[in-house]
Amino acid sequence: MPALLGTSRLEAFSDGVLAIIITIMVLELRAPHDTTLAALRPLIPVFASYILSFVYIGIYWNNHHHMLHVTPRIEGGVLWANLHLLFWLSLVPFVTAWMGENHFAAAPSATYGVVLLMSGVAYLILQRRLIAIQGDDSLLARAVGRDLKGKASAILYLIAIPAAFVNQWISGALYVSVALMWLVPDRRIERVLAERGD
Amino acid sequence: MPALLGTSRLEAFSDGVLAIIITIMVLELRAPHDTTLAALRPLIPVFASYILSFVYIGIYWNNHHHMLHVTPRIEGGVLWANLHLLFWLSLVPFVTAWMGENHFAAAPSATYGVVLLMSGVAYLILQRRLIAIQGDDSLLARAVGRDLKGKASAILYLIAIPAAFVNQWISGALYVSVALMWLVPDRRIERVLAERGD
Amino acid sequence: MPALLGTSRLEAFSDGVLAIIITIMVLELRAPHDTTLAALRPLIPVFASYILSFVYIGIYWNNHHHMLHVTPRIEGGVLWANLHLLFWLSLVPFVTAWMGENHFAAAPSATYGVVLLMSGVAYLILQRRLIAIQGDDSLLARAVGRDLKGKASAILYLIAIPAAFVNQWISGALYVSVALMWLVPDRRIERVLAERGD
Amino acid sequence: MPALLGTSRLEAFSDGVLAIIITIMVLELRAPHDTTLAALRPLIPVFASYILSFVYIGIYWNNHHHMLHVTPRIEGGVLWANLHLLFWLSLVPFVTAWMGENHFAAAPSATYGVVLLMSGVAYLILQRRLIAIQGDDSLLARAVGRDLKGKASAILYLIAIPAAFVNQWISGALYVSVALMWLVPDRRIERVLAERGD
Numbered sequence: 001m002p003a004l005l006g007t008s009r010l011e012a013f014s015d016g017v018l019a020i021i022i023t024i025m026v027l028e029l030r031a032p033h034d035t036t037l038a039a040l041r042p043l044i045p046v047f048a049s050y051i052l053s054f055v056y057i058g059i060y061w062n063n064h065h066h067m068l069h070v071t072p073r074i075e076g077g078v079l080w081a082n083l084h085l086l087f088w089l090s091l092v093p094f095v096t097a098w099m100g101e102n103h104f105a106a107a108p109s110a111t112y113g114v115v116l117l118m119s120g121v122a123y124l125i126l127q128r129r130l131i132a133i134q135g136d137d138s139l140l141a142r143a144v145g146r147d148l149k150g151k152a153s154a155i156l157y158l159i160a161i162p163a164a165f166v167n168q169w170i171s172g173a174l175y176v177s178v179a180l181m182w183l184v185p186d187r188r189i190e191r192v193l194a195e196r197g198d
Numbered sequence: 199m200p201a202l203l204g205t206s207r208l209e210a211f212s213d214g215v216l217a218i219i220i221t222i223m224v225l226e227l228r229a230p231h232d233t234t235l236a237a238l239r240p241l242i243p244v245f246a247s248y249i250l251s252f253v254y255i256g257i258y259w260n261n262h263h264h265m266l267h268v269t270p271r272i273e274g275g276v277l278w279a280n281l282h283l284l285f286w287l288s289l290v291p292f293v294t295a296w297m298g299e300n301h302f303a304a305a306p307s308a309t310y311g312v313v314l315l316m317s318g319v320a321y322l323i324l325q326r327r328l329i330a331i332q333g334d335d336s337l338l339a340r341a342v343g344r345d346l347k348g349k350a351s352a353i354l355y356l357i358a359i360p361a362a363f364v365n366q367w368i369s370g371a372l373y374v375s376v377a378l379m380w381l382v383p384d385r386r387i388e389r390v391l392a393e394r395g396d
Numbered sequence: 397m398p399a400l401l402g403t404s405r406l407e408a409f410s411d412g413v414l415a416i417i418i419t420i421m422v423l424e425l426r427a428p429h430d431t432t433l434a435a436l437r438p439l440i441p442v443f444a445s446y447i448l449s450f451v452y453i454g455i456y457w458n459n460h461h462h463m464l465h466v467t468p469r470i471e472g473g474v475l476w477a478n479l480h481l482l483f484w485l486s487l488v489p490f491v492t493a494w495m496g497e498n499h500f501a502a503a504p505s506a507t508y509g510v511v512l513l514m515s516g517v518a519y520l521i522l523q524r525r526l527i528a529i530q531g532d533d534s535l536l537a538r539a540v541g542r543d544l545k546g547k548a549s550a551i552l553y554l555i556a557i558p559a560a561f562v563n564q565w566i567s568g569a570l571y572v573s574v575a576l577m578w579l580v581p582d583r584r585i586e587r588v589l590a591e592r593g594d
Numbered sequence: 595m596p597a598l599l600g601t602s603r604l605e606a607f608s609d610g611v612l613a614i615i616i617t618i619m620v621l622e623l624r625a626p627h628d629t630t631l632a633a634l635r636p637l638i639p640v641f642a643s644y645i646l647s648f649v650y651i652g653i654y655w656n657n658h659h660h661m662l663h664v665t666p667r668i669e670g671g672v673l674w675a676n677l678h679l680l681f682w683l684s685l686v687p688f689v690t691a692w693m694g695e696n697h698f699a700a701a702p703s704a705t706y707g708v709v710l711l712m713s714g715v716a717y718l719i720l721q722r723r724l725i726a727i728q729g730d731d732s733l734l735a736r737a738v739g740r741d742l743k744g745k746a747s748a749i750l751y752l753i754a755i756p757a758a759f760v761n762q763w764i765s766g767a768l769y770v771s772v773a774l775m776w777l778v779p780d781r782r783i784e785r786v787l788a789e790r791g792d
Contacts, residue, residue, distance in 0.1 A: 009407055009461050011207055016415030016610075019214030024423065026288050027222065031296035035303035054288070058281040065207050065277065079461065080579070083454040090422050090450070098427035105431035183278070209603055214412075217610030224684050225618065229692035233699035252684070256677040263603050263673065381674070405605055405659050412613030420621065475659065476777070479652040486620050486648070494625035501629035 005075065007068050010082055014064060017086045021093060022057045025050055028097045049100030049112075052175060053092050056116065059182045060089060060123065070139040070192075071130050081129045085122040091115045109171045110164035116175065117157040124150055143192040153178045203273065205266050208280055212262060215284045219291060220255045223248055226295045247298030247310075250373060251290050254314065257380045258287060258321070268337040268390075269328050279327045283320040289313045307369045308362035314373065315355040322348055341390040351376045401471065403464050406478055410460060413482045417489060418453045421446055424493045445496030445508075448571060449488050452512065455578045456485060456519065466535040466588075467526050477525045481518040487511045505567045506560035512571065513553040520546055539588040549574045599669065601662050604676055608658060611680045615687060616651045619644055622691045643694030643706075646769060647686050650710065653776045654683060654717065664733040664786075665724050675723045679716040685709045703765045704758035710769065711751040718744055737786040747772050 028046055032039035064085075095115045099108040124147070131141045144150075160174035226244055230237035262283075293313045297306040322345075329339045342348075358372035424442055428435035460481075491511045495504040520543070527537045540546075556570035622640055626633035689709045693702040718741070725735045738744075750768050758765035 005461070005465060009411065009465075012210060012408060013411045013415055013457060013461075015207065015211045016214055016412055017419055019211055020218055020416055020419040022284075023215055023218040023222065023288055024419065026292060027225075027423075028427075029289075029292045031292060031299055031306075033299075035296075035300045035305050037305045037309075039305075040309070051285075054281075054285055058278070061211060062274070062277050062281075065203070065211075066274070069203055069207075076458070076462070079458050080454070083450075083458075086418075087447075087450055090419055091425075094422060094425045094427060098431075101427055101429075102431045107431050107433045107435075108427075111433075111436070210606060213603065213607045214610055217607055218614055220680075221611055221614040221618065221684055224688060225621075227685075227688045229688060229695055229702075231695075233692075233696045233701050235701045235705075237701075238705070249681075252677075252681055256674070259607060260670070260673050260677075263599070263607075264670070267599055267603075401659070401663060405609065405663075408606060409609045409613055409655060409659075412610050413617055416614055416617040420617065423621075472656070472660070475656050476652070479648075479656075482616075483645075483648055486617055487623075490620060490623045490625060494629075497625055497627075498629045503629050503631045503633075504625075507631075507634070 005073065005079075007071055007074055010074060010079060011065075011068055014082060014086065015061075017090065018057055018061045018064075021089055022054060022061075025053055025093045025096055028093070028100065045103045046097075046100035049096045049104070052179065053096040055179050055183065057089065057092060059179065060085075060119070063123070063182070067127065067130065067140065070143065071134065073133075074130070075133060078126070078129055078133070081122075081126040085119065085126050088115060088119040088122050092119070104168045104172055106165045106168055109168040110161045113157050113161040113164065113171060113175065116178075117154060117161065120150065120153050120157065124154075139192050149181060153181070203271065203277075205269055205272055208272060208277060209263075209266055212280060212284065213259070215288065216255055216259045216262075219287055220252060220259075223251055223291045223294055226291070226298065243301045244295075244298035247294050247302070250377065251294040253377050253381065255287065255290060257377065258283075258317070261321070261380070265325065265328065265338065268341065269332065271331075272328070273331060276324070276327055276331070279320075279324040283317065283324050286313060286317040286320050290317070302366045302370055304363045304366055307366040308359045311355050311359040311362060311369055311373065314376075315352060315359070318348065318351050318355065322352075337390050347379060351379070401469065401475075403467055403470055406470060406475060407461075407464055410478060410482065411457070413486065414453055414457045414460075417485055418450060418457075421449055421489045421492055424489070424496065441499045442493075442496035445492045445500070448575065449492040451575050451579065453485065453488060455575065456481075456515070459519070459578070463523065463526065463536065466539065467530065469529075470526070471529060474522070474525055474529070477518075477522040481515065481522050484511060484515040484518050488515070500564045500568055502561045502564055505564040506557045509553050509557040509560065509567055509571065512574075513550060513557070516546065516549050516553065520550075535588050545577060549577070599667065599673075601665055601668055604668060604673060605659075605662055608676060608680065609655075611684065612651055612655045612658075615683055616648060616655075619647055619687045619690055622687070622694065639697045640691075640694035643690045643698070646773065647690040649773050649777065651683065651686060653773065654679075654713070657717070657776070661721065661724065661734065664737065665728065667727075668724070669727060672720070672723055672727070675716075675720040679713065679720050682709060682713040682716050686713070698762045698766055700759045700762055703762040704755045707751050707755040707758065707765055707769065710772075711748060711755065714744065714747050714751065718748075733786050743775060747775070 029043060029050060032043070092115060095108065095112040099105075099112045102108050127140075127144060127147070127150075131138065131144065134140055156174050156178050160171040163174065164171035227241060227248060230241070290313060293306065293310040297303075297310045300306050325338075325342060325345070325348075329336065329342065332338055354372050354376050358369040361372065362369035425439060425446060428439070488511060491504065491508040495501075495508045498504050523536075523540060523543070523546075527534065527540065530536055552570050552574050556567040559570065560567035623637060623644060626637070686709060689702065689706040693699070693706045696702050721734075721738060721741070721744075725732065725738065728734055750772050754765040754768035757768065
């Protein structure tokens with residue numbers, strides 16, 4: 001059995017990467033040369049996709065925060081499961097720009113879904129790994145439970161990706177729906193903490 | 199009642215985002231191709247708007263620091279109130295560039311004010327949320343008091359936004375005035391801490 | 397003998413730099429103007445070199461994390477040995493872009509190897525320095541042992557650099573091999589920790 | 595007397611800003627379109643100015659680290675003295691790019707010196723402020739002493755700035771000399787710590 005590490009540096013590094021991801025996306029919002037308010041109109045889809053991705057990265061940070069909060073110690077493999085998650089999330093600015101600059105065209109919208117799906121899968125792998133270390137009766141295991149929300153998200157992404165080629169507003173609506181579903185911070189963990197009387 | 203989280207990771211993530219916001223603004227200061235000192239002259243408005251925004255982000259960091267310093271524990275909703283604040287602040291580099299590159303033209307100057315106003319509102323929401331958790335007799339509640347400074351700032355922004363379309367030097371002067379008003383670190387919190395004998 | 401410092405701020409600064417390095421590389425993945433999936437094809441080599449460099453920076457972060465985890469205290473010289481490592485790693489985005497955008501051409505591929513080699517050497521210097529402070533019977537010294545992996549990596553880079561001018565797929569294969577060799581987190585440190593019963 | 599704050603968040607924010615400054619400078623090293631080693635030649639002055647600025651930011655981080663290490667508590671004014679220092683340092687990437695891309699031409703080289711001078715002055719102000727809080731017999735006060743190194747640096751910058759218009763190699767040599775003078779980590783603080791038996 002490998003020795004265990006604390007979580008503080010994993011959290012610090014993840015915070016750094018997520019802070020950069022969430023902030024560099026705004027660089028795609030390029031200041032127009034024109035100085036009328038009308039010059040902002042072409043930026044609306046770029047802005048809309050920025051908001052969507054900001055919320056998604058916010059959700060990941062939020063849930064990551066809650067998940068690590070109930071994780072006392074980790075081991076080496078977790079570092080890679082976490083880097084795997086950060087890898088997929090690091091592609092979010094790219095697909096956000098491609099989708100936003102092309103008014104939510106089919107292929108960019110589908111690719112956006114692929115990156116969301118892979119990020120979701122990576123999060124799940126990380127979660128499983130953390131539960132495996134802590135055991136099935138751990139706080140985290142009980143908080144996650146059968147993880148219906150995680151599974152539902154994956155299914156919705158899987159519908160949204162091909163749907164983008166039919167009508168991109170379907171996929172767009174699905175991405176927004178999943179975000180809304182998660183916007184509520186992961187009360188499961190807070191509830192379990194409250195029960196424990198923490 | 200939801201379980202409570204510590205503030206350290208919220209602070210770390212906010213520090214990361216604010217550090218990036220304050221630093222990427224300087225990327226708008228593009229090195230001129232010419233090598234005379236005169237080549238710096240066209241950069242003066244860009245530089246002026248950079249200084250203004252640097253001071254504003256500094257003020258937010260400073261007050262955020264003081265506010266969280268007297269906040270022992272938070273809950274999930276605070277994470278989103280904080281992300282909401284970071285969202286509006288993340289738009290500062292965009293409006294700074296638009297305003298600076300266009301010599302403080304009317305629409306960009308007004309838009310700058312809108313982002314400042316929304317950031318101020320977001321800060322207020324976060325503050326209210328934190329006070330709601332800690333109670334009306336908490337250190338934070340007493341330090342904030344009736345928050346005259348916060349309310350005055352909002353009113354000045356509301357004046358500055360339409361004023362930009364009359365004469366942008368009025369709005370500019372108002373933005374500078376609000377910044378000067380806040381430049382003094384939030385002594386209210388330090389005073390209350392001193393009274394408590396901390 | 398110089399006085400000793402804690403490691404927390406060294407770790408925080410390194411985490412910041414590594415988080416930025418790993419994330420700004422993605423800026424090279426520029427959103428195509430075309431909106432077909434075929435528009436992603438020219439990005440494949442850029443994407444491949446991004447993955448390779450992401451894994452390398454991940455490896456460095458991972459091993460740095462493990463190494464500092466068993467380092468209780470440092471002194472001033474270590475700060476510079478660490479900055480020296482960060483300097484070489486900061487060149488990774490540059491060589492990644494040059495190699496990826498030019499389909500792994502000879503000179504860029506060789507230059508990529510030079511930066512990997514110098515980063516490896518810088519890591520070794522840092523490791524030696526840390527062992528010198530802690531002594532030969534320290535946890536770190538025992539975990540590192542004769543550092544066969546470190547030496548093997550250096551030799552493989554030294555082969556890969558000239559090999560790039562013969563056939564760049566040889567150098568590419570060598571870079572991937574070294575990465576795979578290190579992908580396993582540094583169990584040596586975890587093993588020694590486990591023996592100690594930490 | 596204002597209440598006192600801890601230094602951890604000041605350090606975290608400064609680490610973030612310095613990490614970003616040191617890393618975004620590398621973005622000026624743009625991957626050439628050509629794939630020969632000769633294509634790297636025009637980048638040599640850009641690279642040289644990158645190394646110089648990397649070392650300078652490293653020196654500031656290093657000394658900042660040592661200075662805050664012996665500073666138990668701060669107050670609100672220090673936050674602004676620190677932001678003032680970060681402001682001048684945030685201009686380093688701009689002057690580095692201007693100087694490097696123009697082969698150390700006169701005006702860019704002089705402007706580089708102005709930014710170094712102002713950063714030095716800002717550091718001095720921060721130092722004075724910290725000593726004022728802690729008293730003249732504090733560890734920091736004794737470590738800094740008469741601060742001959744700080745004063746000598748300022749004088750050398752003041753010579754280098756006009757000298758750039760005579761011959762930019764004089765100013766360049768002076769910038770390198772000051773860097774070398776500081777490259778040795780600030781042993782003064784470590785020595786005083788050692789005497790105290792920390």
